[in-house]
Amino acid sequence: MSQISESLNSAHKKSDFSCGKEMLDNYLHKQANQDIKRKLSACFVVKEEQTELIKGYYTLSNNSIPLEDIPDNIRKKLPRSYKTIPTTLLGRLAIDNQFQGQGLGKLILIDALKRSFELSKTIGSFAVVVDPIDNDAEQFYYKYGFLKLPDSEKMFLPMKTIGQLFQ
Structure with missing residues (x-):
């Protein structure tokens, strides 16, 4: 499967995008380009070919989570010398x-x-982490196998599991 997204650029019609969540709309309209320039995140869009209208978008950035936040059954397989574990944030x-x-x-x-998995081959990343905006988003991620981090609103999907989807 090839990527269906591309990096956000000036040709994309950001101002027309509306998902019904003000925080997500405002991010794309006002902040995404600044975050890209500052190397804080990368923003990828799926668009209509003819109109450049953005159908959807996502952001990725480097992240880490404390080793103690990882569930016991997974943590026991990781080296104790790491205080934090590198991850990819699907922000x-x-x-x-x-x-x-x-x-x-x-x-x-x-x-x-898929993009996160491919990147993990060259830059270490143990999992993809999400921080669902609301209960609907949480249920969406649960449906696709994401696990809740103990004592946190964040969820994760191990890169090993993701790799099984694409190999």
Whole structure:
């Protein structure tokens, strides 16, 4: 499967994007380009070919989680010399209102996981971490196998599990 997304650029019609979550809309409209320039995150979009209209987007950045936050059954397999474990943060994932309910969220998630897995081959990353914005988002990630980090709102999917999807 090839990537269905591309890096956000000035040709994309960001101002037309509306997913119904003000925080996610505002991020794309006002902050995404600044974060890209500052190397704080990378933003990837799925668009309509002819119009450059953004159907959905996601962001990825480097991250780490404390070793003690990882569930015991997984932590016991990791070296104790690490205080934090490198991960990839899937910081935002949003679908424009007019494209919701068509399975695009699943496709964009798969795209993000594939990109993260490919990057993990050259830069260490134990898992993809998400911090769901609300209960609907949490249920979305649960549906695709993400696990809750103990004592946290964050969820993760081990890169080993992701790799099984693409090998």
